[in-house]
Amino acid sequence: xxxxxxxxxxxxxxxxxxxxxxxxxxxxxxxxxxxxxxxxxxxxxxxxxxxxxxxxxxxxxxxxxxxxxxxxxxxxxxxxxxxxxxxxxxxxxxxxxxxxxx
Amino acid sequence: xxxxxxxxxxxxxxxxxxxxxxxxxxxxxxxxxxxxxxxxxxxxxxxxxxxxxxxxxxxxxxxxxxxxxxxxxxxxxxxxxxxxxxxxxxxxxxxxxxxxxxxxxxxxxxxxxxxxxxxxxxxxxxxxxxxxxxxxxxxxxxxxxxxxxxxxxxxxxxxxxxxxxxxxxxxxxxxxxxxxxxxxxxxxxxxxxxxxxxxxxxxxxxxxxxxxxxxxxxxxxxxxxxxxxxxxxxxxxxxxxxxxxxxxxxxxxxxxxxxxxxxxxxxxxxxxxxxxxxxxxxxxxxxxxxxxxxxxxxxxxxxxxxxxxxxxxxxxxxxxxxxxxxxxxxxxxxxxxxxxxxxxxxxxxxxxxxxxxxxxxxxxxxxxxxxxxxxxxxxxxxx
Numbered sequence: 001x002x003x004x005x006x007x008x009x010x011x012x013x014x015x016x017x018x019x020x021x022x023x024x025x026x027x028x029x030x031x032x033x034x035x036x037x038x039x040x041x042x043x044x045x046x047x048x049x050x051x052x053x054x055x056x057x058x059x060x061x062x063x064x065x066x067x068x069x070x071x072x073x074x075x076x077x078x079x080x081x082x083x084x085x086x087x088x089x090x091x092x093x094x095x096x097x098x099x100x101x102x
Numbered sequence: 103x104x105x106x107x108x109x110x111x112x113x114x115x116x117x118x119x120x121x122x123x124x125x126x127x128x129x130x131x132x133x134x135x136x137x138x139x140x141x142x143x144x145x146x147x148x149x150x151x152x153x154x155x156x157x158x159x160x161x162x163x164x165x166x167x168x169x170x171x172x173x174x175x176x177x178x179x180x181x182x183x184x185x186x187x188x189x190x191x192x193x194x195x196x197x198x199x200x201x202x203x204x205x206x207x208x209x210x211x212x213x214x215x216x217x218x219x220x221x222x223x224x225x226x227x228x229x230x231x232x233x234x235x236x237x238x239x240x241x242x243x244x245x246x247x248x249x250x251x252x253x254x255x256x257x258x259x260x261x262x263x264x265x266x267x268x269x270x271x272x273x274x275x276x277x278x279x280x281x282x283x284x285x286x287x288x289x290x291x292x293x294x295x296x297x298x299x300x301x302x303x304x305x306x307x308x309x310x311x312x313x314x315x316x317x318x319x320x321x322x323x324x325x326x327x328x329x330x331x332x333x334x335x336x337x338x339x340x341x342x343x344x345x346x347x348x349x350x351x352x353x354x355x356x357x358x359x360x361x362x363x364x365x366x367x368x369x370x371x372x373x374x375x376x377x378x379x380x381x382x383x384x385x386x387x388x389x390x391x392x393x394x395x396x397x398x399x400x401x402x403x404x405x406x407x408x409x410x411x412x413x414x415x416x417x418x419x420x421x422x423x424x425x426x427x428x429x430x431x432x433x434x435x436x437x438x439x440x441x442x443x444x445x446x447x448x449x450x451x452x453x454x455x456x457x458x459x460x461x462x463x464x465x466x467x468x469x470x471x472x473x474x475x476x477x478x479x480x481x482x483x484x485x
Contacts, residue, residue: 008263009260009261009262009263010260010261013424014424019336041424041427041428054285055282055283056281056282056283056284056285058280058281060342063340063341063342063343064342064343065280065342065343065344065345067347068345083331083340083342085280085329085331085342086260086285087237087280087281087284087285088258088259088260088263088265089234089235089236089237089240089258089260
């Protein structure tokens with residue numbers, strides 16, 4: 001089943017600057033797994049070393065948070081869109097560092 | 103509701119284009135006059151927020167900021183002009199806002215918002231607007247809003263993308279329902295790598311101002327339980343449904359957190375250096391001397407290609423931080439590697455990583471290329 005995953009700007013450097021990636025999968029988990037097989041460096045940004053989706057990674061199926069559906073087991077229909085929603089801090093960039101005064 | 107203040111003849115002239123709209127009218131404008139709104143941050147988002155909320159006649163407008171206007175602010179922070187560079191933002195902002203609307207009360211709060219002062223500060227306001235630029239303050243603003251029962255009109259930006267919502271624990275989800283935990287430092291690009299399209303905070307901050315005005319006047323559908331995403335490149339808005347997390351530590355029925363916490367620690371950006379000890383740093387003067395003596399060093403630049411285009415240390419080898427793991431083969435484990443970035447933050451991470459990988463002679467260039475430009479070679483542009 002082919003679905004589209006929208007890649008947020010902060011993660012596009014791991015997808016060759018692609019903002020949308022077509023993947024295969026019958027569930028949310030399978031689709032994300034297919035995505036990280038295509039772009040292996042993305043994997044550690046989405047999953048913990050134990051293989052769980054990181055708690056700050058939000059995945060929406062169309063306009064619904066998959067946490068309120070069946071999480072990774074949520075079934076997909078052809079043409080669905082998955083969105084990865086990053087937490088962005090704003091201002092000049094994504095994260096202010098203690099030794100990064102701007 | 104307490105009796106609304108009357109409008110003076112001068113105010114009636116100022117707000118006439120509001121007053122003739124049935125959705126605002128005299129009652130709505132008087133509600134605006136009675137309203138007390140606090141904007142956190144007078145930067146990219148705070149600029150349009152302040153300008154539009156002041157212009158619209160929010161009667162008491164508090165502004166929190168402790169920063170100084172810098173040249174690099176001017177491409178997006180439209181509250182300020184060249185004459186403001188070097189001045190405290192709060193001073194320049196208050197002058198500008200008073201000029202925009204002399205009929206309102208502008209309350210400057212030149213302070214760093216933290217867990218010891220947030221609740222007391224919020225007490226004097228009805229609506230809090232989050233125009234901050236870092237995770238610790240965002241979690242602090244959210245939690246203080248939940249604890250004081252006030253709406254948090256949220257906006258956030260990154261490069262070409264923005265997010266807007268109203269987080270209001272009393273009437274819907276809060277920020278933590280969506281983002282229970284912040285990403286650890288290092289997994290999202292740092293400030294120096296990020297960048298932002300100058301008009302983006304203008305768009306997102308203006309959307310926040312719109313939500314504030316709607317909340318006050320009591321018209322339309324407030325952006326509660328919805329997250330609006332804006333993509334400036336695709337010119338596309340998306341709307342996502344947000345739900346209250348029944349296990350939310352702060353806004354659920356049985357919260358596990360009932361007071362403010364240490365948000366620096368929560369976000370993993372504590373003040374103590376974590377990975378780099380003193381012996382793994384080199385000063386820019388030291389590097390200059392060593393290069394002049396002809397020592398064999400690898401100067402490793404871990405910034406982005408765009409930053410390398412702006413300014414570089416001669417002879418430096420560019421491997422952007424996020425590519426380092428995959429390009430370790432290009433480095434000699436026996437060589438002295440002097441890693442640098444813009445100010446020293448990313449290269450400190452690079453050195454920590456390199457040492458873990460057996461590059462025992464990797465050191466961090468303290469202060470980065472910015473210090474190199476200031477101390478060693480002013481021909482290298484600062485940015």
